[in-house]
Amino acid sequence: MMTPAERGMALAEEPDGPRGKGLYYVRTLGCQMNVHDSERIAGVLEAQGYRPASLEQARALDLDLLVLNTCAVRENASKRMYGTIGKWARLKQANPQAQIAVGGCMAQKDRERIARRAPWVDAVFGTKNIGDLPGLLDRARGQHRPQVQVSDRLSAFPADLPAVRGSKSSAWVAISVGCNNTCTFCIVPQVRGRERDRPLGDVLAEVERCVAAGAKEVTLLGQNVNSYGYSMGQRDAFSRLLRACGGVEGLERVRFTSPHPAAFTDEVIAAMAETPNVMHQLHMPLQSGSDRILRAMRRSYRSERFLSILDKVRRAMPDAQISTDVIVGFPGESEEDFQATMDLMGRARFSSAFIFEYSPRPGTPAAAMEQVPKPVVQERFDRLLALQERITQGNLDSFVGRRAEVMIAQRQGRRDGMTHRVTGRERGGVLVHVGVPEGQPVPEVGDLVACTITGAGKHYLTADPDPSQGQAYALSH
Ligand code: SF4
Numbered sequence: 001m002m003t004p005a006e007r008g009m010a011l012a013e014e015p016d017g018p019r020g021k022g023l024y025y026v027r028t029l030g031c032q033m034n035v036h037d038s039e040r041i042a043g044v045l046e047a048q049g050y051r052p053a054s055l056e057q058a059r060a061l062d063l064d065l066l067v068l069n070t071c072a073v074r075e076n077a078s079k080r081m082y083g084t085i086g087k088w089a090r091l092k093q094a095n096p097q098a099q100i101a102v103g104g105c106m107a108q109k110d111r112e113r114i115a116r117r118a119p120w121v122d123a124v125f126g127t128k129n130i131g132d133l134p135g136l137l138d139r140a141r142g143q144h145r146p147q148v149q150v151s152d153r154l155s156a157f158p159a160d161l162p163a164v165r166g167s168k169s170s171a172w173v174a175i176s177v178g179c180n181n182t183c184t185f186c187i188v189p190q191v192r193g194r195e196r197d198r199p200l201g202d203v204l205a206e207v208e209r210c211v212a213a214g215a216k217e218v219t220l221l222g223q224n225v226n227s228y229g230y231s232m233g234q235r236d237a238f239s240r241l242l243r244a245c246g247g248v249e250g251l252e253r254v255r256f257t258s259p260h261p262a263a264f265t266d267e268v269i270a271a272m273a274e275t276p277n278v279m280h281q282l283h284m285p286l287q288s289g290s291d292r293i294l295r296a297m298r299r300s301y302r303s304e305r306f307l308s309i310l311d312k313v314r315r316a317m318p319d320a321q322i323s324t325d326v327i328v329g330f331p332g333e334s335e336e337d338f339q340a341t342m343d344l345m346g347r348a349r350f351s352s353a354f355i356f357e358y359s360p361r362p363g364t365p366a367a368a369m370e371q372v373p374k375p376v377v378q379e380r381f382d383r384l385l386a387l388q389e390r391i392t393q394g395n396l397d398s399f400v401g402r403r404a405e406v407m408i409a410q411r412q413g414r415r416d417g418m419t420h421r422v423t424g425r426e427r428g429g430v431l432v433h434v435g436v437p438e439g440q441p442v443p444e445v446g447d448l449v450a451c452t453i454t455g456a457g458k459h460y461l462t463a464d465p466d467p468s469q470g471q472a473y474a475l476s477h
Helices: 004-013 032-046 055-059 077-094 105-110 110-117 132-142 188-191 200-212 238-244 266-274 291-294 303-316 334-347 375-399
Strands: 022-028 050-052 067-069 097-106 123-125 147-149 170-172 217-221 252-256 281-285 323-327 352-357 403-410 423-425 431-435 448-452 461-463 473-476
Touching: 022 032, 022 055, 032 050, 032 097, 032 132, 032 217, 050 110, 050 266, 067 077, 067 105, 067 352, 067 431, 067 473, 077 097, 077 105, 077 110, 077 291, 097 132, 110 123, 110 147, 123 132, 170 200, 200 217, 200 238, 238 252, 238 266, 252 266, 266 303, 281 303, 291 334, 303 323, 303 334, 323 334, 323 375, 334 375, 352 375, 375 431, 403 431
Parallel strands: 022 050, 022 067, 067 097, 097 123, 123 147, 170 217, 217 252, 281 323, 323 352, 431 461
Antiparallel strands: 403 423, 403 448, 423 431, 448 473
């Protein structure tokens, strides 16, 4: 077996060997935008000759490059990042030739501080510097010191970089980056910058390339997806994009995340309802049901406007699955404000909700406001969660006995060995575990299965159809 030093030399001499320029592994923290950025990081590295490590190699730290793509939005983001980098110091002890790189929103925010606190990190790259990573790694190797590159301005849209996509049947396509809003709890505008939109033709060309490569489903991504086009003076651009996706041959499903209620226009609702391959799924962040708190959060809509959007969506698409994000315990939230959120959640009847206890993000205006005591926040969180869980369960139960069309994402579902289950999502995005009836064909990833829903779990549905009882099971490729 080669020593780490010998391996480093072999890599330098034989970049076309089985390890290429080196084996890499990317660990991703945070949202879909970060997951998609990691696909770009992988694409950039592989274009330079790096090879992906298997999970076993990553677990055994049999690696030449570890990349951490960080998130600044979640609670304790800084602690999590430094904790992970601290653990990764082991890699350098075992293999001094190996390199460590840190990117994403925390890298954008902390910059040189990362290299100072963790000098074993070789490269720190910002959210707008994914394409610079291989060069930084080469420089760090040559100069024997950490390299930091964090730009505040986007020179090229990240979508112009190559990507290694995690799924063949479903693809993420970024339509914009950054955000022009100034919500007082949010760090995104600081770390991602102002919104920049991609031209519609570029987005469509990427959608078509994904479909040509085997994707049947595309999710359009943006921090504020429906304000797409505003920066180009085209207020109807998002609805036009949805309708244009309807014309892409072979594209079965189009989803998008996340819209902002302020820019959710009637044109967008009409485009969703009238374009057959746009799914009736909507994740619309509410954040609070109290107008006073919405104002303090600097969210530009009010509760009645929010509810009126939901009404319009449901009138146009009675099967719409609408989910949300809510923050409990925002600074200054009184019991009355919280009750307004409880009332609104009861009226809105979201199919599901991500409920967060407010926690300050350093550098945001809300972090400096007077905080609600932790036990109060916890008690409110429990009350809201209990309410939402009852609503979510009622919604899932309403599927039982109905027919759903499921796109298969995984060939091994729950209790797979016992019931030959496969797993996918129905049109509204709900997870469904499908039992393949005896003697029926087993679907492949990306296939559509029309089946009768026979049960509802806590956050998923099951379909164990019995065709002899008239229950549906039909496969289409
Ligand atoms: S809309 Fe508000 S919460 Fe969403 S990314 Fe922009 S600033 Fe953050």
